[in-house]
Amino acid sequence: MLSTQGYAAITAKATLQPFEFARRDVGPHDVLITITHCGICHSDIHQARDEWGGSIFPMVPGHEIVGRVAQVGNEVKTFHVGEIAGVGCFVDSCRTCAACREGLEQYCDTGMLLTYNGRDQDGQPTQGGYSTQIVVDENYVLRVPSALSPAGAAPLLCAGITTYSPLRHWGVGKYHKLAVIGLGGLGHMAIKIAKALGTEVTVLSTSERKRQDAMRLGAIDFALTSQAETFTKLQRRFDFILDTVSAPHNYNAYVHLLKTDGTLILVGAPDRPTPLEPFPLILHRRRIAGSVIGGIRETQEMLDFCAEHHIESDIEVIPIRQVNEAYERVLKGDVQFRFVIDLASLK
Numbered sequence: 381m382l383s384t385q386g387y388a389a390i391t392a393k394a395t396l397q398p399f400e401f402a403r404r405d406v407g408p409h410d411v412l413i414t415i416t417h418c419g420i421c422h423s424d425i426h427q428a429r430d431e432w433g434g435s436i437f438p439m440v441p442g443h444e445i446v447g448r449v450a451q452v453g454n455e456v457k458t459f460h461v462g463e464i465a466g467v468g469c470f471v472d473s474c475r476t477c478a479a480c481r482e483g484l485e486q487y488c489d490t491g492m493l494l495t496y497n498g499r500d501q502d503g504q505p506t507q508g509g510y511s512t513q514i515v516v517d518e519n520y521v522l523r524v525p526s527a528l529s530p531a532g533a534a535p536l537l538c539a540g541i542t543t544y545s546p547l548r549h550w551g552v553g554k555y556h557k558l559a560v561i562g563l564g565g566l567g568h569m570a571i572k573i574a575k576a577l578g579t580e581v582t583v584l585s586t587s588e589r590k591r592q593d594a595m596r597l598g599a600i601d602f603a604l605t606s607q608a609e610t611f612t613k614l615q616r617r618f619d620f621i622l623d624t625v626s627a628p629h630n631y632n633a634y635v636h637l638l639k640t641d642g643t644l645i646l647v648g649a650p651d652r653p654t655p656l657e658p659f660p661l662i663l664h665r666r667r668i669a670g671s672v673i674g675g676i677r678e679t680q681e682m683l684d685f686c687a688e689h690h691i692e693s694d695i696e697v698i699p700i701r702q703v704n705e706a707y708e709r710v711l712k713g714d715v716q717f718r719f720v721i722d723l724a725s726l727k
């Protein structure tokens with residue numbers, strides 16, 4: 381077993397603290413990655429605080445992982461020692477169901493094995509990227525193109541793919557008008573990726589102070605969701621709306637902003653349901669849909685797309701001892717737009 385340093389939530393009520401644990405030895409198909417950077421996703425906070433229920437403790441969060449390959453198993457074909465590699469939200473799946481065979485491992489019939497807050501085949505809890513190293517089967521490791529900086533690429537492993545996948549699935553592109561609700565980690569990646577796809581993006585936000593950033597990131601318009609006139613002015617404006625908001629909110633108000641046949645895509649994952657009004661959907665044949673991250677093949681495609689289009693995340697790099705403060709700042713929307721932990725600070 382490989383002794384590993386990390387930061388863990390010991391219970392849902394605890395702040396994160398130093399934690400030593402064991403990774404499995406490198407098997408024939410495994411890649412050992414020395415982690416250099418890990419993004420802080422709002423899902424880390426939801427899970428570390430057990431807001432979705434069923435969390436496994438102690439929990440080392442982190443699923444936006446980038447590092448250097450330190451060792452490979454003797455059957456590994458696709459990775460070599462010294463390469464920059466990434467790990468996203470899952471580290472295994474059944475590999476045999478229709479979804480897995482199609483490269484949609486995130487929709488695996490038996491459930492993807494989460495990078496942390498999951499249990500592997502032996503029933504052992506998985507632990508994430510707020511740690512010095514990770515051992516992952518090569519089929520679930522991504523190649524980080526050299527055009528991307530490791531720190532700026534880390535958030536692509538979740539925030540990047542979570543916004544790229546639905547935009548590609550629904551064919552969002554030129555001639556479409558897209559609204560992005562919530563300008564946080566996911567929201568800022570959605571603007572960059574949609575712009576690269578040729579789409580006109582409007583940001584709908586609760587924070588006036590983010591107006592300049594929205595325009596700098598490539599939006600063509602910005603409107604406050606606290607103002608009633610936003611909902612009259614933008615009625616039936618959009619082909620698609622991507623909702624990245626982390627807290628419970630009223631979806632129905634946004635349905636009115638869709639054209640006939642428009643789609644509201646939910647990626648934000650609040651911990652409580654909200655009521656649904658049927659008429660705004662019925663009367664314009666509108667849809668509400670959801671999407672979770674992306675498969676391995678599509679995640680690689682997204683990383684290559686970002687390298688080609690010079691897209692990285694806007695980040696604030698922190699040492700790991702600031703992780704608890706960073707969580708509080710994420711909850712206040714006080715980050716532009718993703719914290720990334722420098723894991724050299726843990727050694």
Ligand code: NAP
Nearest residue numbers: 422423562563564565566585586587626627648649672673
């Ligand atoms: P984040 O950086 O905290 O951004 C969330 C944004 O939502 C905030 O910046 C804020 O934007 C808006 N917001 C927050 N509280 C709000 C409230 N009470 N009312 C209205 N707007 C509010 O979080 P993130 O990392 O982007 O993650 C966003 C959500 O997506 C989380 O729930 C996360 O768990 C989920 N997620 C889902 C997937 C998936 O696969 N579906 C993957 C990753 C994350 P404004 O200031 O602009 O209003």
Ligand code: ZN
Nearest residue numbers: 421423538539
């Ligand atoms: Zn995430």
Ligand code: ZN
Nearest residue numbers: 474477480488
């Ligand atoms: Zn499967």
